[in-house]
Amino acid sequence: MKDNKNTFDKELRARLNSEELPFDPMAWEMMEEKLDDKSRKMPFWFSMKKYFIGGLALLILSALIYWPINHHNNKDSLSQIEIVKDNPKTLVDGDFSSATQLTDDPANEATIESTETTTVKTSATTTSSPLSSKQQDEANTTSTLVNNRIEQESESIVNPINTRHTPSTNTTVLDSEPINSSAINSQSTSQSEVNKNNSTDLPYEHRTASTATTLIPSLSSLVALPIGQLAIDRIIDNEIDIVDVETEVERPQHQVNLSIGAGATQINIEEAPDPNATPVATAQKEMFLSLSYLYRNKRNIGYEVGAQGLVQNLRIANYFEQGEYGLNEPRYATVGLNAREFRYEFFGNVHYFLPLNQRSELDLYAGYYALNPLNFAQGSWSSGQAIRLDPNNSGTDLVRSEVSGKDGPFEGGRIKVGLNYNFLTSRLNNVGIGISYMHEVIKDVEGTYAFFRTSDETRVLGNLSTNASGFKVQFTYGFGLNKAPWKTQILKKEDSGLRSKWYIGIGNYGRGYRQKDSLSGRLFGSRSANANGNFYFGHYIKKKLALELGLGYSQLFFRSRFRLPNDFREHKIGLITIPIALRRDFYQSNFITLYGKAFASTDFRITQDVLLGDTFNKIVDEEKLLLNAGLTAGIDFRIxxxxxxxxNANYNHSFGSTATIQQPVVVGGSENEIILEEFSIDNRYFSWGVELKYFFNR
Amino acid sequence: MELAIKHKLKLLEPTLDAKRKTEQELIDGLVSGSRVAQKELYQKYFGKMVGTTLRCTRSKEEAYEVLNDAFMQVFKSIGSYRGEGQLSGWIHRIVLNTTYSYARKNYKIKEVNSELKPQDATVENDALSNLGLTVIYDQIQKLPDSHRTVFSMYVLDGMKHKEIAEKLKISEGTSKWYLATARTQLQQLLKQS
Structure with missing residues (x-):
């Protein structure tokens, strides 16, 4: 018997492996449909995908650039303006923390005094030289702000003096001329000099006025200052730092979240032997309610644990037409599955918060939802529902569902990834709306459906299973429990005005194209460098961050690969691009600026010139608008x-083929048979360029 | 003797070179997405590959669908073919994997009680000799999904029961049971046809 089996197996194997079936054109037709379907679908799906990826890449790049420089600046001012001690170190590099250290430390006082004295002298020298318009603007702005404050305070001191004494020239200075900011800024200098004087040498009015300083302590040094000194100081120092004391409104560190949501789930129904007798899923949805605790160990990282209860609505149905299975009238029957339609899950999520502004943020999170983790009973369960053929007759089920699964703590779970938009209320509570996708990792609920089932016979029997994967939407309200420990007050230095607010530029670039495959890459050959031009304008939205919009034209030159006469070989495609970029300056000085740029642009194909009348060459795809994204690094020299x-140097990545070219290819040696082949041309390149820019203020 | 073989191989070299060149041009065309090249490849290997999908599916249309899925995979990943081994072997592996993957996903292959004894097969070796290839495939397709899949993997692809059991996540006993039953059923079907 065994020999017979072996012989049969061998003979069958030999027959099937040695003989080939003839080519069936129907198979190729189906294949072509599949290929066409893919290419037809590709522009929609692929373009959606690439636009999504491109957009995401741009968002990430923008965030990477924007976040480090702005997360401390993105605050509401509490509208306090203070004048800080004029510290040369502060003026040099704007490092307020070191400035504070220097001034607060008594050990440094001597150093400070000597330094400040030097500053005064130096400033006195510099004031004799004409100020540039920019410096003049700055001086005017700062002095105006200070004058308001000074006038308020000095008025309360000087007026009483004037009422009791004959106005002196010194008081005239105070009343008639605005006191320069330096008078206040040089508190230390003035104070130190006053300390050197014998108090009995003070003018009478100052001794009298000094009583007022008990009410306004901050003016003690001003009052103690000889008026003559004030007059000198007024002209010797116009450098001042105005700082805003800002408080960052931040998210609470501890939060209790209450979420409610709903979404899709799935029933997988296998086709019955008779496709017309396969039921359809009429309800595949779930609703959930969760309670969780969220802890942020950093401003933008959080961990969440919680529990979720959910209700799933899973139903199948079938419409039986009159006459089917001997039915006298049409019947529509639907049953639920009872496939653990009430369940609970314990979950843990990790969150990454991307601040958008003071009160809103994007919340990206992922986690695992364990199904019934506290159910330690091992075993299995089964459930289902049935609709009778005749309500009065329990003998036959018109439709019946039966499902079963395993019990136990590790029987199932879902992975969740989601995106929320969070908004912070004035009471530091959080309101979030979002979308998520849950993927069931262990699908263990399986079952059957049956039509016309009796104890002896089942007319239709098929398999089904449930799958709790699907997209969900949810609303979350988070109760903030504690103030954020990372809530800080910072001193913000006013923009020094180093960089002008606007700029325009033109550029010319050489390119080295990079194609996806070597075959298309060979089209470009030695003509890899292709020039193009750009015009753009930019606006600084922050001191070191600019938004840029441009318009460019470029050409892709390439050559046919095979043995065609030169005349037929060179081709070009023209593209118009509209780049949008975020420019971040890493170093700024009067003469040099180093910067990086992230940009996105669209290629719009406008021409396909054939240099010398090659009629074979043509573009065969229809898509003309393509997304690009890239990075630039550059340096600007003020001339x-x-x-x-x-x-600058650039890398441009195109999310898709710029053009599909049908190229003639000579084959067949001496017969010179020409066939057409398709090549994919990508606008993906490294480029380097020279630019001329003009920076200006409106 | 050795010299004679070398001499023969040397004589064959131009033919082999030409074959390699033609194949490389075909691959170049596929890499660039040429429809002409795709059709050429499809036509060239259709006969060799379609048997694999026919014997694992329920109908001709389903077999073509699976075959086309496999060829889509071939077109997509032709760039990764590095010329190691024959192209037909590389394509056959893709077709085989696609077919088994399809069977695993779409056919419920359930465990059977391994204590049940397989039905004895009454094998008649002359059943095959007078039948056309298409008829044989038709009869194989009439086997139940589980039986057909196991039978195909064991008899036609030369896999061991252990491998089949691992691939289909069933026990070896179940695999043996399906094989024996499938063999008997196919014998009966072939006899009737």
């Missing part, structure tokens, strides 16, 4: 006033 000369 004259606002004019800058820039050098």
């Amino acid at each position: 004259y006033q606002g004019f800058h000369l820039g050098l």
